[in-house]
Amino acid sequence: MLLVNTIREKFEDAVIGLQKRNFPQAEETLKQVLELDNKRKEAQNERDNLQAESNSISKEIGMLMKSGKKEEAEKAKARTGEIKAQVKTLEEAYNQIEEELKHLLYSIPNIPHDSVPAGKSADDNIVMLENGNIPVLNDDKLPHWELIKKYDIIDFDLGVKITGAGFPVYKGKGARLQRALINFFLDEAVKNGYSEVQPPILVNEDSGYGTGQLPDKEGQMYEATADKLFLIPTAEVPITNLFRDVILQEQDFPIKNAGHTPCFRREAGSWGAHVRGLNRLHQFDKVEIVQISHPDKSYEALEDMSIYVQSLLQKLELPYRVLKLCGGDMGFTSALTYDMEVYSAAQERWLEVSSVSNFETYQANRLKLRYKSEDKKTNLAHTLNGSALALPRIVAAILENNQTAEGIKMPKVLVPYLGFDKI
């Protein structure tokens, strides 16, 4: 969530930023935050002063008791009754204001970076660059949902039998392709200085709050209600939460973690014509990269991550483009997001396979993820993450783009992982 101090000090910028996101009543809402915060301070002052008085009387009583002046102690006790009741009232008032403020802050998205264009939808995103050759396929080209049947490598019907729609079963070379991609992505990440982690894929509520899935977005996650745990929608949640309530030293930066996990998304109400086959699933695999960065270095880190993700796509020989998301299309917690899309040649459309974001202090504030600077001050760190990469659409593009009459050619870089070069 946003820092109240930031809102106070950069009010105009914050309003303009939120307007870029089409956040309704930006100015009114931010004013309300400041008013509530002022009320909070007043309430705290009142409460603290009274509590201080009560504390000092209690100490007095303690001293009187020690020195055997029982009667005077009793007199002092009588005085405290009233104060106690008042403190309780003030305490409740304070808590209510604080709660209200917190809820309001939870409802406000991150302020976009200056360079983020205003815009309403994906149509307003900016194409930063396009790379790679779009293959020219014969007229008998097949979309991946046909190819997987033809070669019997991914079975949606079996998944329906076991679980339901959106839970495919990978078989034979399909399963091996999955495993090869995961290993390839992890190896590349390690080569690029990321340290590999294997986090839990069920997380508690605190973790959900830490990265911003909670409150309000619990509908997106599968929940194990008996234990109040959530199946992760992305490894961002457990990996970033590794650093919840942590105070780092400046020399700890940058922290670079990478991990593979399955991801689970309910995707309630988002089914339609464009989500056939592997395009949208309830369960899929993804390798995620996470960086914890010094605030001065986080945009460098973001560029770094973007270039790294692109290097994977180049090695997989997939045509891709990089988008800078507009305010209206960015995630709630992000300040700047690049989306990487690959071209899937049979569907003849671009598929998002990675989303790389800088959250600045928005997540760190919730996470209480801080660092001690040289001058011994504690400041919030910056968090970033990105997919590197999400498997299903990569698989879709590999299958579609490389189909030939003799079978589907595998990218060279995967062959050592696969043990075969063609499906």
Place this chain on the structure above:
RNA sequence: AGAGAGGUGUCCGAGUGGUUGAAGGAGCACGCCUGGAAAGCGUGUAUACCCGUGAGGGUAUCGAGGGUUCGAAUCCCUUCCUCUCUGCCA
């Protein structure tokens, strides 16, 4: 899952109702001492919020949340976690 023990500051560890944000030790930082180092000595060493230009002051925090009390690290309740034994299990 059952029985028992326990969760205190960066770490170890004392503390069972009264100026305890918390003894003592270790570590770390700075200073003194030294030719240099070690030892020794001294000082300092949490987080959040609030008040104050500042020095400084206030409030809260001893796993978390409630309660009893004028006063709680200390008593009570709930909850989470760790350890030991038993059970179960990949």
